[in-house]
Amino acid sequence: MYKTLIKYIPEKAIPLVEYLINEHKINLKIVNQRETKHGDFRTFPNGQTQITVNNNLNEYQFLLTLVHEIAHHVTHKKFGRVQPHGKHWKTVFQHLMLPFLRPDIYPNEILPYLANYFKNPKASTDTDVNLSLALRGGKAESGKSFIFEIPNGTVFQFKDTLYKRGNKRRTRYECLNLMNNRVYLFNQNAEVKLTASNI
Structure with missing residues (x-):
């Protein structure tokens, strides 16, 4: 797993992510860019679950998206069918993300915006303009x-x-x-x- 993760997330985050993936038996699939979403969590009729994350995200966006989707998985396991981005998910997401809010994982230019976002996390980080810009380093994708x-x-x-x-x-x-x-x-x-x- 390390060889895959090192391409997508900050190195210091890898042990924590590996722990979450193993602990919660996460089935992770890295996919090509989708215009409408950065990642998703799915349950299948046979009870299996799958998390997908877009391969075009930078390491800070990828990590945040991955933990966002793991929070859906954990919420589903603990509480069953609940509001997708309701209070159960918010609490789980805050709890799972806390160990990653460190300057050796997220740079100081991003941390204050992340801390502010996590007071009440929303369904999409893109709705938080300041955080979205900080995660992208203030630069739009090439050609945009x-x-x-x-x-x-x-x-x-x-x-x-x-x-x-x-x-x-x-x-x-x-x-x-x-x-x-x-x-x-x-x-x-x-x-x-x-x-x-x-x-």
């Missing part, structure tokens, strides 16, 4: 830009659809879908591709 970085009126591509960036509404941006003329709200840390005319 964060929506907050592009000027108003810029046309961009998101999941094969063209949008035009509009005004900011509290924490999100109004963006016009150029196919159906409807306005959608985008998180300010959404990663988008600029069209050729804007580059």
